Each structure stands twice: as structure tokens, then as C-alpha cells.
Amino acid sequence: MASMVDIIVFFLCFIVCVSNNLTKADWGLSAKEELEFQKQFINLKKFAIKSIQIGDGDIYDCIDFYKQPGFNHPFWKNTTFEMKRKLFVQGRGTNSNSPLKTRLKGVGCPYGTVPIRRVNEDDLIRAKLLSKMHPTNIDEEPGYHYAILRTKADPNRRLDGIESYLRLFNPSGITGSQYSAFRMTLSNGLDSIKTGFTVNPLLFKDNKTRLFTHVTIDGSIQCFNQDCPGYVQINSEIPLGWTCPDDHPERKAFKLRINKGTCDGPNSTKCLWTLYFDDGNSAVGFWPPTLFGKLSEFANQADWGGEVYSPLDQPSPPMGTGKRPLQRDWDTIDLAHSRRIACAYENDKFNFLSPVDTELYKSDQEAYDIIDVGYQGEYFGRMILYDGPGGIKGA
Structure with a gap:
């Protein structure tokens, strides 16, 4: 549970967020449109065809594909029903590949x-606060700690995709506004799309390991999961915020991929950034390119690894298993890792290759570490190990 200090800071930040929104519209929406978007989320349960409750926690409302809030973004206003129908059919064609145990209620x-x-006003406030707190630059951000492999900065690099198998763990002892994540990011300048798995009590109000996305535009506009205006969910079985089932084998690795289609115009639905899930490459959902600035055309940097956050007055949480990876005698069973990490380059966007010209970045090596073990055969491919006990305070 969040501490009293966390709660006070939370609502003070919310007041600032609200006052800012009165004068500044986000995501290409007017203040009125953004408010309407938030109201739609809160009222979605009224239009649910079916509702699925997961244990004692989440409720997912099954909403008509064409009536989801994301379609109210200006990008989609000139999109014909036939074009939306085509997207629906194409996306649905991948849903049957979802493993049975990953589906909602099977x-x-x-x-x-x-x-x-299903969300309420408090959930939207929490997500808004977290987006305001989230850093736009991984270097020298107090409270944030990283152990990642990243491509070196190169403005001439053109990437159209990124993928990896991420091993699932459930880091313990994460409370309040702390979080711990294993993820990958595709970016261009201050635009980015990040996806992976996280334990984030502030965002989800529990300590479960969940699928998440985080989008940043121009370093100032950020959002999580389906709270992003313009994002369209296509998968009927795997939602953002999905939780690994309790009966799923521990330490299962899931494949995630972000890929961009071939564009035939600036407003083409063919050049959407699409998130895919697991071996069957089931399409989860997509973001229209016009949401972004530089990332609307291509990415030029990618990274993979672990990320944690803690307020400066609290010891930082563990990453992965909380153990430190060793250069020798490592074992993938006992360490957080990403295998078969790969990029798709501009002229070969459907052929994912091991990234070149990379470097390791460890913001706090005494508490978190990462090892690039290189190519380990066809099954593991290019692999990194990242873990750490945490415990940093005041940095």
C-alpha cells in the first residue's frame, strides 16, 4: 500500500496536472476532447457486451471493436468503416495463435x-500522475535505475521493429510508487514506445507482473496502456495490463515485438506501429504514426533490459530475481534475461537481426548489473542477463 507521503504527493501532483490540462491539449486533442476520452473510459461498462472478472481483481469489459475510445482520435476520423474492417480482419487473423493459458479466462x-x-477516475488520476513522473531521458534521473543493452546513438540508423523473449519474474517487496520492470524500447529523439512486463502498484494497485506499454511524444506527453488516445486494441484475448495466470509455469518467457508496416502515405493505416505477443505473433494493438514526431517515420535507437524506480527516501526495489548475474556459471533458470533480442532494419523490416553497434548501460552497478553473453545458439540467440538486489537510497 502507498504511504501517507506518497498519497499527499500524489494528489498535489494531480492538482498540477489538472491545471496544466486546462491550458494545454495533449495527443492532438483539445481539452474538451481529452476530457471526453477520459469519460468514455470510465463509462465503458455501460456498453459492455460481456464482462470478464479475473479472480478478485480486474474486470475487463468486452467492447465493440469499432466503438472503443481510441477511434475518437483525429487520426481515425477520416478512416472509413471499410478500412477499419480490414484492420479488424487482419488483426483477428492472428488471435487464434494465442496460447490457451494466456487468454482471459481461457x-x-x-x-x-x-x-x-475497467477503470475509474482514481485509476486515470494514477496513470496521469505516473506519466508526469516518468523520465524522458534515462541518464542521470534521480530515483530511476537501469541495466540495459542499447544501440549507440546514430541519427542515420533506421529501425522498423524490435523484439525479444522476456523471462517472467515477480520481484518482491515493491510498494507505494515504486516499480520494477523488464522491458524493451524503440525510440527516435524524444519519441518512444516501450513495452514489457512490470510490477507497478501505483499503476495497477497490486503487485502482480503485468504486460504494459508506455508511450512518450516529444519528451513531454506520456501515457500508459489503453489510456493513450489513438491506441486501438485488436486482440480479443490479450489486453494491455494482462496478468500472467497463477497456474502458468513460473519463469515463462514471452515474446514481444513492435513492428511498423509499409507506408503508402502520411495518414496510411498500413504504417501503424503494432505490438505483437508471443510465438504466434498475435497482434495486440496499434498506434497511428501521426501520434508521433520523429517516430512517425522510423526509429533510430533501441534498448533492452531492466528498469526500477523508488522515491529517494526509500531503498530501491530489486530487479528481476534480486540476484546479481555472474559472467561465469550463469543459469537462465535463476536470472532475469532477454533472449533472441533483435531489430528490424529499414530495408528488411520483416527480418529481425541481432543489433549491431551496441553498448551496456548500468546506472548503478553496485545494485544492478547486466551482462551481454552474446549469441548462444538458435534457441537463445543474442542474450542479456540483468538482475540486482537494489537497496539504493537517496540517488
């Missing part, structure tokens, strides 16, 4: 609908 939503996690 079934998912009925045909023609998509799952959207």
Missing part, C-alpha cells in the same frame, strides 16, 4: 469485441 472476448480493463 476464452477471451466474443467475436467483434475487444477487452478493455
Whole structure:
């Protein structure tokens, strides 16, 4: 549970967020449109075809694909029903590849609908606060700690995709506004799309390991998961915020991929950034390119690894298993890792290759570490190990 200090800071920041929103519209929306978008999320349960409750926690409402809030973004206003229908059919063609145990209640939503996690006003406030707190630059951000492999800065590099298998763990002892994540990021300048798995009590109000996305535009506008205007959910079985089932084998690795289609115009639905899940490459959802600045055309940098956050007055949380990876005698069973990390380059966007011209970045080596063990055969591919006990305070 969040401490009293966290709660006070939370609502003070919310007041600032609200006052800023009165004068500045985000995501290409007017203040009125953004407010309407938030109201739609809160009221979605009224339009649910079916609702799926997961244990004692989440409720996912199955909403008509064409009536989800993301379609109210200006990018989609000139998109014909036929074009949306084509996207729906293409996306649905990948849903059947989802492993049975990963689906909501083993079934998912009925045909023609998509799952959207039910939220209330408090949930939206929490997400808004977290987006305001989140750093836009990984270097020298107090409270944030990283152990990642990244491509070196190169403005001439052109990337159209990124992928990896990320091993699932459930770091313990994470409270309040702390979080711990294993993720990958695709970026260009101050635009980025990040995806992976996280334990984030402030965002999700629990300590479960969940699938998440985090989008940044121009370093100032940020959002999480389906709270992003313009994001369209396509998968009827795997929603953002998805939790690994309790009966799923521990330490399972899931494949994530972000890929961009071939554009035939600035407003083309063919050049969407799309998130894919697991071996079957099931499409989860997509972001229209016009949400972004430089990232609307291509990415030029990528990174993979671990990330944690803690307020400066609290010891930082563990990353992965909380153990330190060793250069020798390492074992993937006992360490957080990403295998088969790869990029898709501009002229070969559907052929994912081991990234070149890379470097390791360790913001706090005494508490978190990362090892690039290189190519380890066809199954593991290019692999990194990242872990650490945490415990840093005041930095």
C-alpha cells in the first residue's frame, strides 16, 4: 500500500496536472476532447457486451471493436468503416495463435469485441500522475535505475521493429510508487514506445507482473496502456495490463515485438506501429504514426533490459530475481534475461537481426548489473542477463 507521503504527493501532483490540462491539449486533442476520452473510459461498462472478472481483481469489459475510445482520435476520423474492417480482419487473423493459458479466462472476448480493463477516475488520476513522473531521458534521473543493452546513438540508423523473449519474474517487496520492470524500447529523439512486463502498484494497485506499454511524444506527453488516445486494441484475448495466470509455469518467457508496416502515405493505416505477443505473433494493438514526431517515420535507437524506480527516501526495489548475474556459471533458470533480442532494419523490416553497434548501460552497478553473453545458439540467440538486489537510497 502507498504511504501517507506518497498519497499527499500524489494528489498535489494531480492538482498540477489538472491545471496544466486546462491550458494545454495533449495527443492532438483539445481539452474538451481529452476530457471526453477520459469519460468514455470510465463509462465503458455501460456498453459492455460481456464482462470478464479475473479472480478478485480486474474486470475487463468486452467492447465493440469499432466503438472503443481510441477511434475518437483525429487520426481515425477520416478512416472509413471499410478500412477499419480490414484492420479488424487482419488483426483477428492472428488471435487464434494465442496460447490457451494466456487468454482471459481461457476464452477471451466474443467475436467483434475487444477487452478493455475497467477503470475509474482514481485509476486515470494514477496513470496521469505516473506519466508526469516518468523520465524522458534515462541518464542521470534521480530515483530511476537501469541495466540495459542499447544501440549507440546514430541519427542515420533506421529501425522498423524490435523484439525479444522476456523471462517472467515477480520481484518482491515493491510498494507505494515504486516499480520494477523488464522491458524493451524503440525510440527516435524524444519519441518512444516501450513495452514489457512490470510490477507497478501505483499503476495497477497490486503487485502482480503485468504486460504494459508506455508511450512518450516529444519528451513531454506520456501515457500508459489503453489510456493513450489513438491506441486501438485488436486482440480479443490479450489486453494491455494482462496478468500472467497463477497456474502458468513460473519463469515463462514471452515474446514481444513492435513492428511498423509499409507506408503508402502520411495518414496510411498500413504504417501503424503494432505490438505483437508471443510465438504466434498475435497482434495486440496499434498506434497511428501521426501520434508521433520523429517516430512517425522510423526509429533510430533501441534498448533492452531492466528498469526500477523508488522515491529517494526509500531503498530501491530489486530487479528481476534480486540476484546479481555472474559472467561465469550463469543459469537462465535463476536470472532475469532477454533472449533472441533483435531489430528490424529499414530495408528488411520483416527480418529481425541481432543489433549491431551496441553498448551496456548500468546506472548503478553496485545494485544492478547486466551482462551481454552474446549469441548462444538458435534457441537463445543474442542474450542479456540483468538482475540486482537494489537497496539504493537517496540517488
